[in-house]
Amino acid sequence: MTELNMAQALNAALDRALADERVVLLGEDIGQTGGVFRVSDGLLEKHGPDRVIDTPVSEAGIVGAAYGMAVAGLRPIAEMQFMGFSYPAFDQIISHVSRIRNRSRHRFTAPLVIRVPYGAGIGAAEHHSESTEALYAHIPGLKVVVPSTPHDAYGLLLAAVDDPDPVIFLEPIRLYRSARGEVPEEPYTVPIGTAKVEKPGSDVTIIAYGSMMREARAAATELAQSDIDAELLDVRTIIPFDTETVLESVTRTGRAVVVHEAPRTAGFGAEIAAQIYEHAFYSLLAPVERVTGWDTVVPLRRAEQHYVPSVGRVVAAVHRVMET
Amino acid sequence: MTEMLQILDVDGTLVGESPVDDSVTRGLYEAMVTARIFDHKATALQRQGRLATYAPYEGQEAAQIGAVAMLEPGDWLVASYRDGAAMQSRGYPWTQLLLTRTGDERGGRPPAGVNVLPPSITVGAHMVHAVGLAWAESLKGTDAVAMTMFGDGATSEGDFHEAMNFAGVYQTPTIFVCQNNGWAISMPRARQTASETIAQKADGYGMPGELVDGNDVLAMYDAAARAVDRARRGEGPTLIEAVTHRIRGHTTADDDGRYRSPEETARWAERDPLERVRLYLDAAGVWSRKWQEEIESAATAAIEAAVEEAESLEPFTAEEIFDAMYAEVPPPLAIQRRRAAEAGLA
Numbered sequence: 001m002t003e004l005n006m007a008q009a010l011n012a013a014l015d016r017a018l019a020d021e022r023v024v025l026l027g028e029d030i031g032q033t034g035g036v037f038r039v040s041d042g043l044l045e046k047h048g049p050d051r052v053i054d055t056p057v058s059e060a061g062i063v064g065a066a067y068g069m070a071v072a073g074l075r076p077i078a079e080m081q082f083m084g085f086s087y088p089a090f091d092q093i094i095s096h097v098s099r100i101r102n103r104s105r106h107r108f109t110a111p112l113v114i115r116v117p118y119g120a121g122i123g124a125a126e127h128h129s130e131s132t133e134a135l136y137a138h139i140p141g142l143k144v145v146v147p148s149t150p151h152d153a154y155g156l157l158l159a160a161v162d163d164p165d166p167v168i169f170l171e172p173i174r175l176y177r178s179a180r181g182e183v184p185e186e187p188y189t190v191p192i193g194t195a196k197v198e199k200p201g202s203d204v205t206i207i208a209y210g211s212m213m214r215e216a217r218a219a220a221t222e223l224a225q226s227d228i229d230a231e232l233l234d235v236r237t238i239i240p241f242d243t244e245t246v247l248e249s250v251t252r253t254g255r256a257v258v259v260h261e262a263p264r265t266a267g268f269g270a271e272i273a274a275q276i277y278e279h280a281f282y283s284l285l286a287p288v289e290r291v292t293g294w295d296t297v298v299p300l301r302r303a304e305q306h307y308v309p310s311v312g313r314v315v316a317a318v319h320r321v322m323e324t
Numbered sequence: 325m326t327e328m329l330q331i332l333d334v335d336g337t338l339v340g341e342s343p344v345d346d347s348v349t350r351g352l353y354e355a356m357v358t359a360r361i362f363d364h365k366a367t368a369l370q371r372q373g374r375l376a377t378y379a380p381y382e383g384q385e386a387a388q389i390g391a392v393a394m395l396e397p398g399d400w401l402v403a404s405y406r407d408g409a410a411m412q413s414r415g416y417p418w419t420q421l422l423l424t425r426t427g428d429e430r431g432g433r434p435p436a437g438v439n440v441l442p443p444s445i446t447v448g449a450h451m452v453h454a455v456g457l458a459w460a461e462s463l464k465g466t467d468a469v470a471m472t473m474f475g476d477g478a479t480s481e482g483d484f485h486e487a488m489n490f491a492g493v494y495q496t497p498t499i500f501v502c503q504n505n506g507w508a509i510s511m512p513r514a515r516q517t518a519s520e521t522i523a524q525k526a527d528g529y530g531m532p533g534e535l536v537d538g539n540d541v542l543a544m545y546d547a548a549a550r551a552v553d554r555a556r557r558g559e560g561p562t563l564i565e566a567v568t569h570r571i572r573g574h575t576t577a578d579d580d581g582r583y584r585s586p587e588e589t590a591r592w593a594e595r596d597p598l599e600r601v602r603l604y605l606d607a608a609g610v611w612s613r614k615w616q617e618e619i620e621s622a623a624t625a626a627i628e629a630a631v632e633e634a635e636s637l638e639p640f641t642a643e644e645i646f647d648a649m650y651a652e653v654p655p656p657l658a659i660q661r662r663r664a665a666e667a668g669l670a
């Protein structure tokens with residue numbers, strides 16, 4: 001075991017993935033300078049320019065080429081510099097990456113990984129703070145993964161590379177350096193499609209993912225002081241969603257608070273709430289609460305704190321569900 | 325190699341015919357001096373934590389100011405995050421440029437009558453907008469034109485092709501100004517395109533392309549003035565490649581030592597766009613140390629006032645993040661707006 005931050009864990013996973021010679025990395029500024037978040041630091045030196053490819057500023061080019069490589073038998077890992085810059089590649093993703101298996105009835109497949117740093121919290125310029133995972137979750141044929149710990153980041157990334165289908169791999173920008181944790185020395189995977197009960201509890205289930213796990217954890221700690229025992233559930237994989245683990249928890253606690261920083265309306269929290277209402281309605285002691293970003297553009301630095309769900313808003317939502 | 329237009333040599337001698345008289349050149353010089361003072365001030369403010377990140381344009385003042393100097397008030401400018409010098413010359417206030425960089429949405433709103441769009445942060449998309457802006461002016465029957473500024477990296481985006489193609493097909497009065505500053509973050513120009521120049525790409529779109537010394541404000545003025553005149557006369561778009569250099573890191577968050585040598589920057593510093601104009605004006609007898617001091621202190625005062633204004637603005641409230649999403653806040657959003665305000669108080 002070594003203690004790593006999330007960027008280091010991802011770096012270790014990429015390094016490990018490159019041991020498979022089908023794996024190539026493509027992205028803007030990923031080689032020479034190691035990526036704007038240094039996630040691919042040192043990999044160009046170690047694996048060479050045919051494996052770690054610095055590309056032109058061209059997201060459609062990156063994903064389109066990665067798609068072609070994947071169809072031809074490679075295992076590309078493409079990087080979008082920020083989620084807000086992934087949209088030029090959207091047509092490639094929605095029209096081709098996600099569909100070639102179905103279109104060719106399994107004859108051709110596109111097992112590529114698209115790494116996407118996402119989320120607010122570093123006060124960056126416009127487009128650098130997006131959390132539009134629901135756009136990707138809404139595209140049939142894609143898997144969408146989002147770790148919140150270095151351990152899961154490593155294991156999920158290797159699982160994504162192994163996966164026979166295209167995976168959108170979301171990396172919470174805010175956690176790159178702030179999330180630290182033990183990562184085993186021996187390679188391992190964390191299965192895609194499995195949520196995790198991070199902390200058991202009996203009164204309420206707080207369901208979150210990615211960067212919002214930090215607020216969820218802090219809220220659970222704060223709630224413990226008012227004798228509220230919150231169960232913490234880390235979604236980890238958005239698609240395919242692990243309904244079973246969520247239902248097992250919520251039927252036990254009878255209360256659920258769903259947290260994400262993406263806009264509220266048609267956010268993935270709506271899907272989670274719907275699953276709970278459909279399958280656990282009679283176990284619920286209170287309506288499901290959602291704590292989310294607002295239906296606005298993510299504000300710039302000076303107003304960011306008004307947008308990103310705070311620990312206080314999560315705690316307040318838990319108190320509301322506890323009252324009923 | 326295609327010939328590169330140069331009018332003023334690095335040592336300040338004219339090697340071509342100046343498109344303007346010396347009083348205009350003095351004005352261009354003053355604008356460049358002012359712009360550089362702003363650039364240094366903004367970088368310093370960022371270091372003090374008073375701005376978020378900042379993308380310095382030092383070394384690119386001539387490319388920006390020379391390109392826009394002959395635009396008329398009705399013309400459009402749609403540029404990128406590194407084009408503050410050009411934008412400010414067209415009336416986008418220093419205060420607003422600073423506000424955006426402090427992370428305040430109010431920086432996106434220039435005064436009425438200023439036809440300059442807020443800076444594009446996404447690389448590429450805004451080039452296409454300059455086609456629509458220009459096209460609309462033709463459809464409306466005005467003779468206004470639209471200029472767009474973008475980098476060498478931006479030419480790699482599909483949007484570059486779409487913008488150039490539309491402009492060519494519809495002969496819109498659009499002027500494409502590519503500031504080839506050698507780098508797109510850590511990637512050298514050679515990584516963006518295998519073509520010898522960016523200017524030559526114009527050929528494929530049926531429009532003229534011109535390679536210009538981007539550190540020569542008179543050459544930039546000359547090339548842009550011809551392109552603007554052509555566009556205004558209804559003769560269609562032009563691509564100008566301004567060969568220049570990004571003297572600082574990509575932004576204040578970038579460590580350019582990871583991918584390029586200090587010697588390269590030093591070499592380009594010798595081709596400084598300001599100094600050659602100073603040498604020229606001095607030789608022409610229209611520069612003095614006293615005047616230099618006057619324009620510097622006027623610039624410093626104006627920029628200090630802008631900093632003061634930007635920093636004294638009352639904080640952006642939770643409610644305000646909702647207020648410009650639609651013409652009117654729809655009822656469901658109004659509920660969120662109230663909740664956000666309450667959460668802010670809690």
Ligand SMILES: Cc1ncc(C[n+]2csc(CCOP(=O)(O)OP(=O)(O)O)c2C)c(N)n1
Binds near residue numbers: 059478505
């Ligand atoms: C669509 C998109 N992709 C990626 C980025 C990240 N990014 C910001 S600036 C930049 C390099 C742009 O280089 P260039 O066009 O040469 O402009 P310069 O920064 O040199 O002025 C990149 C890749 C972005 N802003 N938008």
Ligand SMILES: [Mg+2]
Binds near residue numbers: 475477505506509
């Ligand atoms: Mg550039």
